[in-house]
Amino acid sequence: ATASDASAVAQFVDLGLPRPLARQLIAAFPHIHAPTLAQTALLEAITQPNDVILRAHTGTGKSFALLLALLAKPRVLFSQPASLSSSSEERQQQHGIASIIIVPxxxxxxxxxxxxxxxxxxxxxxLHPIMQVLVRGHPTLSAQDQLDLLRKTPPHLIVATPTRLLEILSGKTNDGHALLGLSTLRTLALDEVDALLDLPGRFPTHKLKWKHTVHPAPALVFLNEVMRLRPSCSGGQLLPSAGLERDEGRHFDERRPPDAIRRTAHRSREALISKQQQAPKQESSAHSFYSAFNFALPKPRYGPTGSPPI
Incomplete structure (x- = not known):
């Protein structure tokens, strides 16, 4: 290995990757000489018990860094009593699913x-003891073959589409939660989360609201099921005390009314402004309208003679 390869390995090791994995990374992908800024931020954050949201440009290696970080995490091991037919009293260890990556x-x-x-x-x-792919239309494995392999050999990492995950949860065998290891899962990652959740915009139309409510995205349905079983963040705190609410310092400065009232008031204001342009004498009525909502609006300014401004 050259000095540049050794330097690249050292950089990935410093970010939390095991040295054998870092060496194989440089050997398999010789064009990689150092982690990108996005990879550095993701590897540093995901190797700790954190809830992480990463936003970066296409081609910065986010997905690749996610795979590296999850492969570097320790395996889930379960101890179970040895079979009764065995003469040994040692406890056997069985691997469990540590992480699931949902892809679109x-x-x-x-x-x-x-x-x-x-x-x-x-x-x-x-490779199936380490990683398995669960998708519709698998080129070599049917849906039943995927379930049989998953039941026989639980992998360290699952990469799946949300529709396939929902099919497993709603299967006839009623063991989808156990097959996916949801009760002991350590990491759940969403790659291209905007495409997976398909959330409406900041000010959605009634049609978009209805569509999102009646026909939610499959990934969102799966997340709701996971949160029903595991209502906690990565640090173990129960929601909603996982840092999602506003910090205490901003509670007393919150003066904004609900969005529904704001949008209604905005439309009414536009209508009143249009009327004011046609009849300036009605300006005082606009102020009385907003005072009904207890909005902190400036009082009308009158001239020296006490007449309203033109």
Whole structure:
């Protein structure tokens, strides 16, 4: 290995990656000489028990860094009593699912799988104990084959589309929660979250509100189910005390009325301004209208003679 390769390995190790994984990263992807700023921020944040939202430009390596961080996390191990037919009294250990990455398309799911194959060549063809892809229209595995493999060998990491996850949760066997390990899951990641949740804009129309309420995005339905089972943040605090509310210092400065009243008042104001342009004498009525809502509006300014301004 060259000095530049050793320097690149050291940089990724400093961000929390195991040295063998960092070495294989540089060997499999020789064009990588250092982590990008987005990768640095994500690796530093996700290796700790944090809730993370990362926004960066396309091509900055966010998805690749997410895979590296989740592969570096420790495996989930469960201890169970040995079978009665065994003469040994030692307890057997069974692996569990540590992380799930939700992606919007099959192509992105198999991109993750391709990266994992390059990062873990020692796994050979048996990559399913480490990572499994759950999608509709899998090229080699049917829906039932995916379930059988998931039940027989729970992987360390799952990459799946939200529709496939919902199919597993609503399956006839009624063991979808156990198959996905939702009760003991450590990390849930959403790649391209804006495409997955398909949330309406800041001021949505009634049609968009209705569509989002009646037909929510599959990823949002899955998240609601997870939060029903695990209503806590990464630090273990129960919601809503997970830092989502406004900090205490801003509570006393909050004077804005509800959005519905603000939008109604804004439309009424536009109508009143239009009337004022036609009849300036009605300006005082505008002030009385807003005072009914207890808005802090300036009083009308009158001239020296006491007449309203023109």
């Amino acid at each position: 398309s099959n192509e992105l799911a198999f991109q993750y799988y391709s990266w994992a194959r390059a990062l873990l060549p020692q796994a050979g063809a048996e």
